[in-house]
Amino acid sequence: MPELPEVETVRLGLHKRLSGQAISFVKQRRRDLRIPFPSKFVENLVGQQLVKVGRRGKYILLHFLSGRILIIHLGMSGRLIICDGGPDQSVAHEHVVIGFTEGLVMTYRDPRRFGLMSLTRENEISSHQLFNRMGPEPLDQSFNGQVLAKAFRGRRASVKNLLMDQSIIAGLGNIYACESLFRAGIDPHLEAGSISVRRIGRLSKSIQSVLSDAINAGGSSLRDYVQASGEMGYFQHQWNVYGRAGLPCGGCNNQGSCSVKQIKQSGRSTYWCPRKQK
DNA sequence: CACACAACCTGTCAGC
DNA sequence: TGCTGACAGGTTGTGT
Numbered sequence: 001m002p003e004l005p006e007v008e009t010v011r012l013g014l015h016k017r018l019s020g021q022a023i024s025f026v027k028q029r030r031r032d033l034r035i036p037f038p039s040k041f042v043e044n045l046v047g048q049q050l051v052k053v054g055r056r057g058k059y060i061l062l063h064f065l066s067g068r069i070l071i072i073h074l075g076m077s078g079r080l081i082i083c084d085g086g087p088d089q090s091v092a093h094e095h096v097v098i099g100f101t102e103g104l105v106m107t108y109r110d111p112r113r114f115g116l117m118s119l120t121r122e123n124e125i126s127s128h129q130l131f132n133r134m135g136p137e138p139l140d141q142s143f144n145g146q147v148l149a150k151a152f153r154g155r156r157a158s159v160k161n162l163l164m165d166q167s168i169i170a171g172l173g174n175i176y177a178c179e180s181l182f183r184a185g186i187d188p189h190l191e192a193g194s195i196s197v198r199r200i201g202r203l204s205k206s207i208q209s210v211l212s213d214a215i216n217a218g219g220s221s222l223r224d225y226v227q228a229s230g231e232m233g234y235f236q237h238q239w240n241v242y243g244r245a246g247l248p249c250g251g252c253n254n255q256g257s258c259s260v261k262q263i264k265q266s267g268r269s270t271y272w273c274p275r276k277q278k
Numbered sequence: 279c280a281c282a283c284a285a286c287c288t289g290t291c292a293g294c
Numbered sequence: 295t296g297c298t299g300a301c302a303g304g305t306t307g308t309g310t
Contacts (some may be wrong), residue, residue: 076303112287
């Protein structure tokens with residue numbers, strides 16, 4: 001599930017339903033996810049009043065009145081679901097359950113445990129290990145083709161690989177890297193540093209439009225729900241190339257005259273249309 | 279420093 | 295039906 005649009009969709013759901021409430025209980029069912037939980041994790045959260053829910057890249061940030069921040073990453077298979085209390089049944093892989101004062105309960109479920117939770121403070125967030133090398137937010141005002149072109153300068157890795165590098169640009173993963181390159185008409189094999197500034201400008205616009213469209217559709221759902229409310233996202237129906245190996249791409253659909261290729265780049269599947277992407 | 283790849287862990291699906 | 299291998303939305307450590 002979780003690239004920027006899915007994380008943003010979850011963030012919004014958490015923010016709307018939980019802001020202003022305080023944490024009444026925390027159940028921590030393991031000592032680690034991808035990394036160990038911080039010491040005194042439960043003690044440091046109980047009683048904290050949630051002010052707002054933010055996001056940086058693919059990380060969800062729960063900001064508390066005290067200045068404390070709960071950092072959550074969903075990894076590959078992480079889900080955050082809000083529900084009304086209910087009976088206390090332990091479902092498989094529900095590693096953390098956080099109860100709020102008005103009776104709502106936020107559950108973190110993550111079968112593969114590639115996600116993480118950590119704690120920090122407002123004055124330490126920008127220098128935090130997880131964020132101090134992170135690239136720009138693609139949906140910020142300040143992000144544009146010039147910024148991306150500067151990050152690409154001199155780099156010989158493929159443009160696809162660099163789009164997935166969180167120190168180049170924050171929040172893109174395999175799906176949205178592929179879809180952004182498709183919208184920009186760029187071959188994913190191209191050396192990033194060899195692409196003209198003009199084309200990189202188009203790419204930056206494509207990234208923003210793909211992400212915006214996906215957020216408006218509630219993200220992409222694969223074989224499970226994504227939104228904090230438990231509803232499905234719908235962007236997977238708008239994929240032009242991702243997961244479409246052997247099928248016509250979205251752009252050629254009406255002409256039926258292309259076939260989406262699936263290749264491996266640094267161990268990850270890349271989907272692209274050789275007819276539309278040069 | 280830049281880059282490619284293996285490893286982390288579980289679930290699912292195609293093929294035999 | 296059951297087994298095996300490949301693959302899946304991400305990140306990090308290691309080796310070249």
